[in-house]
Amino acid sequence: MSKPLYFDDLKIGDTFQTATHALDVEQIKAFAQQFDPQPFHLDEAAARESMFGGLAASGWHTAAITMRLLVSSGPPLANGIIGAGGEIEWKAPTRPGDVLQVHSEIVALTPSRSRPDRGLVVLRSNTLNQRGEVVQILTAKLMVPRRTS
Amino acid sequence: MSKPLYFDDLKIGDTFQTATHALDVEQIKAFAQQFDPQPFHLDEAAARESMFGGLAASGWHTAAITMRLLVSSGPPLANGIIGAGGEIEWKAPTRPGDVLQVHSEIVALTPSRSRPDRGLVVLRSNTLNQRGEVVQILTAKLMVPRRTS
Numbered sequence: 001m002s003k004p005l006y007f008d009d010l011k012i013g014d015t016f017q018t019a020t021h022a023l024d025v026e027q028i029k030a031f032a033q034q035f036d037p038q039p040f041h042l043d044e045a046a047a048r049e050s051m052f053g054g055l056a057a058s059g060w061h062t063a064a065i066t067m068r069l070l071v072s073s074g075p076p077l078a079n080g081i082i083g084a085g086g087e088i089e090w091k092a093p094t095r096p097g098d099v100l101q102v103h104s105e106i107v108a109l110t111p112s113r114s115r116p117d118r119g120l121v122v123l124r125s126n127t128l129n130q131r132g133e134v135v136q137i138l139t140a141k142l143m144v145p146r147r148t149s
Numbered sequence: 150m151s152k153p154l155y156f157d158d159l160k161i162g163d164t165f166q167t168a169t170h171a172l173d174v175e176q177i178k179a180f181a182q183q184f185d186p187q188p189f190h191l192d193e194a195a196a197r198e199s200m201f202g203g204l205a206a207s208g209w210h211t212a213a214i215t216m217r218l219l220v221s222s223g224p225p226l227a228n229g230i231i232g233a234g235g236e237i238e239w240k241a242p243t244r245p246g247d248v249l250q251v252h253s254e255i256v257a258l259t260p261s262r263s264r265p266d267r268g269l270v271v272l273r274s275n276t277l278n279q280r281g282e283v284v285q286i287l288t289a290k291l292m293v294p295r296r297t298s
Contacts, residue, residue, distance in 0.1 A: 035213035036220055038229045051231065051292075059232055060213045064184035067209050071185055080187045082200065083208055085286075089234035137234075143200075 004078035006147040007119035010106055018069035018102040023057060025096040031061040056093035062100070062136050063088060066127045069102045075123070078145050084120075086140035092133055099130040107139070111146070118145050153227035155296040156268035159255055167218035167251040172206060174245040180210040205242035211249070211285050212237060215276045218251045224272070227294050233269075235289035241282055248279040256288070260295070267294050 032041035036058035039046035047055040070081055094100070108122035121144045127136040181190035185207035188195035196204040219230055243249065257271035270293045276285040 031213075035217045037217075038220055040229070051228070058216070059234075060209070060216050064180075064209045064213065067207070068184045068186075071187055079200070080189070083239065085208075085236065085238035087234070087236050090232065 002076040004076055005144075006078045007109070007111070007121065007144040008147045010109060010121060010144070012106055012109060014075075014106045016075045016104045018104075019073040020099050020101045021065050021069055023065070023094060023096060023098045023100060025055065028055060028057045028061065028094075028096055031064070032058050036060055052093050054093075055096055057095070057098075059088075059090040059136070062090065062094045062127060063138065065100055066102055066125060066136060066138055069100070069127075070104070070125065074102060074104060074125075077121075077142065082143050084141045084143060086122075086138060088139075089137045090135065091137065092129075092135045094129070094135050098135075100127055100135070102127050116146070117148065118143050120144075151225040153225055154293075155227045156258070156260070156270065156293040157296045159258060159270060159293070161255055161258060163224075163255045165224045165253040167253075168222040169248050169250045170214050170218055172214070172243060172245060172247045172249060174204065177204060177206045177210065177243075177245055180213070181207050185209060201242050203242075204245055206244070206247075208237075208239040208285070211239065211243045211276060212287065214249055215251050215274060215285060215287055218249070218276075219253070219274065223251060223253060223274075226270075226291065231292045233290045233292060235271075235287060237288075238286045239284065240286065241278075241284045243278070243284050247284075249276055249284070251276050265295070266297065267292050269293075 040050040040052045104125040107124045110120040112118050121142045125138045126134045189199035189201045190207050253274040256273045259269040261267050270291045274287045275283045
């Protein structure tokens, strides 16, 4: 485990890189059956006829894998990765066989005015596939505790 | 099944309401184990000591359930619910025993300039619990086909 990072330890421009996650057909269909049961996430033939042109993971599946990678091997934020929200953009489909990795950068740091024990960290996370293509950009607002002296 | 809705069928201010989904401890822990293994999503005692003050679902779990409700019983968009991205805000924790429902409203409609066969629909979806509290606001950009005559 890396040493936990507090708000005061972070600088704009700090970058982090996670481990990788290999996606397969079974994972894509299992997630879709539970949370996004649309033909292009469930059935190869239907997916070929869709605007995806082939089986693609639900965007929410890509987001969930991104979170898994951030929690397991992303920035070791004190108290964990706790988001108030953010923006998400799906740039390209995620496919069976893709190997995903998350590259993150701190883009803003704002001490909380109402809560002196924490700050707001904006973390931009690009989720890349094995060809280095960005499949998702997540710009998340995270609550991170301050060091108390 | 309702009749599929094309871009041209939609108006700003149109509203939609989904069925409900009942959340329990097992679902919360199963999702967290796979995608967001942090103590406040996995363990009651650890969660009580956290800023959540008790077991809470991963925000991505709330998002995934919201998608499930939209796909199964939300606006019957032609070609399905296909998002390019959007903004997400978690307003309150989602708890074991919560019964979630999604109330959606069309807030913007923009015909595509480059692709005359489709338009961009901005759908704001509030996910509410059984007390009517908004736990999540998702403002999603959806691609919806136009009627071809």
